Every structure is written in structure tokens, then in C-alpha cells.
Amino acid sequence: MKYNCEVVQDLLPLYVDNICSMQSREIVDAHIEECPRCKEQLTALGDRSVTQELSQERDGVLKTHMKKEKKRSTMIAMITSACLTVPIIVCLICNLAVGHALDWFFIVLTSLLVFASVTIVPLVTCDNKLLWTLGSFTVSVLALLGTICIYTNGNWFYIAAVPVTAGLLICFMPYIIRHLPLPAFLRNHKALLVMLVDTAAVYSIIAAAGLYTRYPGYWDIAVPIASFCMILPWAIVLTARYIPISKMYRGAVISLICGVFCAFINDVAELTLGEFDKLNLLKADFSNWNYYTNNGNVAWLFIISGTVIALILAVAGRILSKTKRN
Numbered sequence: 288m289k290y291n292c293e294v295v296q297d298l299l300p301l302y303v304d305n306i307c308s309m310q311s312r313e314i315v316d317a318h319i320e321e322c323p324r325c326k327e328q329l330t331a332l333g334d335r336s337v338t339q340e341l342s343q344e345r346d347g348v349l350k351t352h353m354k355k356e357k358k359r360s361t362m363i364a365m366i367t368s369a370c371l372t373v374p375i376i377v378c379l380i381c382n383l384a385v386g387h388a389l390d391w392f393f394i395v396l397t398s399l400l401v402f403a404s405v406t407i408v409p410l411v412t413c414d415n416k417l418l419w420t421l422g423s424f425t426v427s428v429l430a431l432l433g434t435i436c437i438y439t440n441g442n443w444f445y446i447a448a449v450p451v452t453a454g455l456l457i458c459f460m461p462y463i464i465r466h467l468p469l470p471a472f473l474r475n476h477k478a479l480l481v482m483l484v485d486t487a488a489v490y491s492i493i494a495a496a497g498l499y500t501r502y503p504g505y506w507d508i509a510v511p512i513a514s515f516c517m518i519l520p521w522a523i524v525l526t527a528r529y530i531p532i533s534k535m536y537r538g539a540v541i542s543l544i545c546g547v548f549c550a551f552i553n554d555v556a557e558l559t560l561g562e563f564d565k566l567n568l569l570k571a572d573f574s575n576w577n578y579y580t581n582n583g584n585v586a587w588l589f590i591i592s593g594t595v596i597a598l599i600l601a602v603a604g605r606i607l608s609k610t611k612r613n
């Protein structure tokens with residue numbers, strides 16, 4: 288061999304990329320005829336450059352596709368916006384001509400903003416589409432409620448706005464939380480955060496309703512019943528997320544909790560309404576269904592069905608864990 292392996296191996300990358308001189312090429316060709324080690328390295332380098340080229344090509348195709356998609360979305364967004372300006376201008380002229388001032392025009396304008404928030408916003412945003420769409424939808428719905436409230440001389444804005452905002456938060460919090468930049472210690476407790484926000488949302492609806500209706504004794508009834516009702520979702524979330532047992536056993540615990548919770552809900556309602564005399568469970572009589580025994584009978588049915596489902600899940604969990612071990 289005229290040249291040693293080190294010299295040839297230095298030349299290999301240039302050889303693969305086809306940027307070495309003719310003379311170097313001949314040296315490499317002659318060397319790999321006789322040296323299986325360098326030949327192997329050349330093959331490996333060739334494979335790697337093919338993979339690299341393929342991935343570069345894929346990136347390029349993706350980029351072009353994304354550019355095309357973006358162009359198309361912007362085009363559709365522009366056409367939709369142009370279509371929306373027609374009713375806006377027509378309503379502006381009509382409102383000015385008929386009323387000599389702008390009033391109901393703002394209701395049309397904010398209604399179209401609601402429409403735009405779910406059609407144009409997702410088309411023109413690149414990152415966090417869902418957050419932008421949800422945010423603009425919420426703001427435009429609140430603006431619509433506000434303008435209608437002003438137009439009708441109402442004082443009901445907050446009683447409409449609070450449940451709408453709270454309802455949207457409850458529905459979309461699980462999606463929103465995934466896109467929020469959370470500090471490290473909170474990242475593993477997303478379920479807990481969602482529950483906290485949902486609980487705050489529920490109490491804000493209760494507070495808004497109480498402030499609006501000013502019904503005497505409202506707080507003494509609404510707060511205890513709502514608080515008792517919140518126990519169930521909290522118990523389910525905490526069990527499902529934090530109790531370190533298998534899924535089947537968790538299901539069993541949740542089934543038991545649901546059974547017991549539903550069995551006592553009537554007692555809590557009667558207690559808060561001042562109509563409680565005796566636990567419903569103690570009034571039960573399965574041979575005699577009437578106004579007095581119905582609640583107790585149903586309460587026992589809740590406990591029995593909750594326990595039966597829990598037992599089935601526990602047995603299934605036991606069998607599953609045994610077969611897994613075997």
C-alpha cells in the first residue's frame with residue numbers, strides 16, 4: 288500500500304462529497320481495493336451522507352408545505368375579513384341613517400367579532416392557536432354581552448359575563464394548562480391546578496348569582512350545598528391522580544366514593560334547607576316505596592351499586608396483577 292490508512296481516512300469525507308482532486312480520488316480508489324478497513328469506513332460514510340441528504344430533503348419539503356399552507360390560510364383569512372366588512376359598512380350606514388347615531392351597530396360589530404374570533408384568528412396565528420382563539424372568543428363574547436347590556440339599559444352584565452367566562456374556563460382549562468409555561472414544581476400537578484381553577488369558577492358563579500338575585504338566605508343554602516357537591520370531583524381527581532395503586536383499584540375506590548356521596552346528598556340538602564329530621568338511610572323500606580321511604584331506598588341503592596362495582600373492579604385488578612406477575 289502506497290499511502291497509509293490515516294492519510295486515506297482524512298480524504299474519505301472529501302471523496303464522499305465529491306470535492307477532492309482527481310489525484311486524491313485515484314489514491315483512495317487504489318487504497319480501498321487493498322484495505323477492507325478503509326473500504327468499510329467509506330461505505331459507512333456514504334450511508335450517513337445519504338441519510339443526511341434524505342433528512343435535509345424532508346425538512347425542505349415540510350418547509351415548502353408549511354409555507355404553502357400559511358399562504359393559503361392568510362388568503363382565506365383575508366377573504367373572510369373582506370366579506371365581514373360588507374355587513375359592517377351596511378349596518379353603519381343604516382344605523383346612522385335611521386337613528387342619526389350609532390347604537391345597535393355596536394351589537395352587529397361585536398357579533399361579527401365573535402364570528403371572526405373562531406374563523407380568522409385560528410387562520411392567522413401560528414403558535415398557540417388554541418389559546419389565541421379561546422382568548423379572542425372570550426373577549427369578543429364579553430364585548431357582545433356588554434354592548435347588549437348597555438343598549439338595553441340593563442344591569443345584568445356580570446351575571447351573564449361571570450358564568451360565560453367560568454364555563455369556558457371549566458371546559459377548556461385542561462387544554463389551556465398544557466400550553467402554559469409552568470414552573471417545574473407545578474408541572475406534575477396540572478390536575479390539581481385545573482381543579483383549583485374549576486373550584487374558583489364554580490364559586491364565582493354562585494357569588495354572581497347571589498349578588499344579582501339578593502334572595503334572602505341564598506348564601507346559607509347555596510354555599511353549603513355547592514361545597515358538598517365539590518367534594519365529589521375533588522375526591523375523584525385526588526384518587527385518580529395521587530393514590531399509588533393500580534388503575535383498577537383506583538376505579539374501585541372512586542366507585543365507592545360515588546356511591547357513598549350520592550347516598551348522603553339528600554341529607555345535606557335537607558340539612559341546609561332546615562328540613563332534616565332523620566338520616567334518609569334509616570327511613571328506607573324496600574317493601575314500601577312512598578314519599579317517606581323513597582329517598583332512603585334510593586340512597587341504599589347508590590351504596591349497594593357503588594360497592595358492587597367497586598368489588599368487581601377490585602377482583603379484576605387482583606386477577607390482572609396476578610397474571611402480570613406470572
Ligand SMILES: [Zn+2]
Pocket residue numbers: 291292295318322324325
Ligand atoms: Zn486503509
